[in-house]
Amino acid sequence: MRARSPRLARTLPAQILTSLDAQSLTVPGTAAFARVITGVAGQLRQVHTERDQLADELEARLEAHPLGPVLTSMPGLGVRTAIKILTIVGDGSGFPTAGTSPLTPASPQSPAAPAPRSKAKPDPSAATTP
Numbered sequence: 001m002r003a004r005s006p007r008l009a010r011t012l013p014a015q016i017l018t019s020l021d022a023q024s025l026t027v028p029g030t031a032a033f034a035r036v037i038t039g040v041a042g043q044l045r046q047v048h049t050e051r052d053q054l055a056d057e058l059e060a061r062l063e064a065h066p067l068g069p070v071l072t073s074m075p076g077l078g079v080r081t082a083i084k085i086l087t088i089v090g091d092g093s094g095f096p097t098a099g100t101s102p103l104t105p106a107s108p109q110s111p112a113a114p115a116p117r118s119k120a121k122p123d124p125s126a127a128t129t130p
Contacts, residue, residue, distance in 0.1 A: 058083055067091065 059079050062068040071082035 062086070 062072070062079060062083055065086060067086065068082065071077055071085060072079065077085075
């Protein structure tokens with residue numbers, strides 16, 4: 001078919017459909033395959049319905065949780081992430097003290113804090129090698 005062949009573009013689809021209707025070949029197992037596909041499609045539809053019901057239930061439970069509105073009000077934190085945080089962290093009661101920051105190795109109060117750096121300039125003669 002040549003590019004820009006409007007007459008052929010009008011008649012070719014009808015010819016293809018007529019040829020397909022004229023075919024009488026039946027592949028063995030077609031009916032069984034159709035039954036299997038129908039069953040799998042029904043199961044998939046049921047899984048989608050259950051998933052949607054579960055999502056609605058989890059969203060309702062998140063809205064009822066005391067930290068739900070706080071979590072979902074944070075920018076970039078949606079329902080799924082808020083549910084995941086509540087699942088992993090819980091209500092925060094497992095943390096010993098709330099509102100205090102931990103000491104890091106770089107903290108001046110930490111015993112593992114590195115020694116302060118010297119402000120003296122390095123000796124340029126020590127950097128040269130013979």
